[in-house]
Amino acid sequence: MLKFSYQEHIKTYYYDTRNQDFTQPTLTGGQSADVCVVGAGFGGLSAALELAERGKSVIVLEGARIGFGASGRNGGQAINGFEDGMDAYIDDMGLEKARKLWEMSLEAIDIIEQRIAKYNIQCDWRKGYATLALNHRRMDDLVTIEQTSREIFAYDYMQLWNKAELKQYLGSDIYVGGLYDGNSGHLHPLNYCLGLAKACLDLGVRIFEQSPVIDLDVGKSKVIAETAEGSVTAENVVLATNAYVTSLPKRIQRGTARKILPIDSFIIATEPLDQETANAVINNGMSVCDNNLLLDYYRLSADNRLLFGSDSSSNKDMVQVMRNNMLHVFPQLENVKIDYGWAGPIDMTINAKPCLGRIASNIFYAHGYSGHGVALTGLAGRLIAEAIEGDDERFAIFESLKSPSVYGGRIVKNLATKIGVKYYKWLDKYR
Ligand SMILES: Cc1cc2nc3c(=O)[nH]c(=O)nc-3n(C[C@H](O)[C@H](O)[C@H](O)COP(=O)(O)OP(=O)(O)OC[C@H]3O[C@@H](n4cnc5c(N)ncnc54)[C@H](O)[C@@H]3O)c2cc1C
16 A cells, blocks of 8 residues: 655645645544545545535545645646547447547536636636647547547537648647647646635535545445544545555555556746747647647646646656757747746556446545546546436446556556556657
8 A cells, every 4th residue: 555645735836826825624533424535636626516516515535735636736738538539439338328428528628617607716717729740640540530529429619730720829840730629728727626625615515634544444334434533434435536546445446546557747837938939839828739649738827838748757857858848849948947847647547548436336436537637527526426416327437438457566557657658659659
């Protein structure tokens, strides 16, 4: 079992520009609630909010701080659909179920917009997102995605761009073209997360920070979640620990931890760019990802910094590696200072399918969003709330998605991740 020793936020651009600063107490003594949620990232807070809106009493136990995990430090890109496009889902589960999944992925974006409006969450939400191709074979993948979205799902927010069209919006020469999606968007993830937490608190949810769950006592009708200094007795438990799932006792992780292969991702933030330089990078406010397996993703922040991220394996000087990655895309930023650099684990599954399920009839988990967690976590929370209320039809569609397990302990997993990263790098170069 991974000892949970994370206590405070790491230093990021997001942390330094947070617009709320509140701490919650550590759990002491015994408490009870209808539902106990473990983990205060987007996933846990979304479940808590949905349940509180439906009148349930909810306690959230967070091992470190609200938004400490991926939710407080990600690229902020809320992208609809799933990592590998919809064709694999249509092949695996048939058109009818795949269509429901697609519609739910659109709902995931709506959920963000609705919550921002309903709870007045200030998080720089902005629409517009493009996936870019580095060679013609990968451009063909984008053409297929556009075609499937339009012809099968009647989705008309997408536009294919050739190199010249893309150049109107993006100051880089390395891409052959892209696929723009006007319905996906981006936000300041920590401020969105803190906004969700505030909405939860206003609805009476009790959140305890620095209260890692160290054991779960699974009874027939109640579960007791134990921390070092207290416990919560609840009818249902939601595990939203994501890439940190190995912090839970082995007997609780069961097969679920084996599905997650955390891949390190790194982000740098430049100093604020003057308007002219910023416009020469991105001039239409969109966020961007390439469609490599180990991808670059970037966007401008509200104060015109370039937030540039890449998936990679760690290196001693990641800021330098990331700066080189950024200069490969935007050589014009040679003289721009890098103010921040940070890292976090992305919750990948082997086949990039999200992993939602139950380890007992009253213990739910959701993780493995594979680069789509900013949007899908909101949906996962809603589906778990529906299932707890007795309607698990939509949750069951996600539950039926299968991803292969990675067997072995942490050392084997680390090795598998390293080999996987090397293999992906090779594929990105030659495929
Ligand atoms: C650098 C980076 C960039 C990314 N960029 C994007 C992006 O642009 N778009 C996108 O869609 N996705 C992106 N992701 C992925 C996305 O951030 C995640 O999928 C999403 O935030 C997952 O939310 P979550 O609530 O499930 O997990 P998290 O936000 O990781 O929350 C889990 C929480 O559980 C807590 N916890 C763990 N164990 C325990 C325990 N035993 N007891 C109590 N609490 C515990 C942790 O402290 C943590 O706060 C990125 C991830 C990273 C790291």
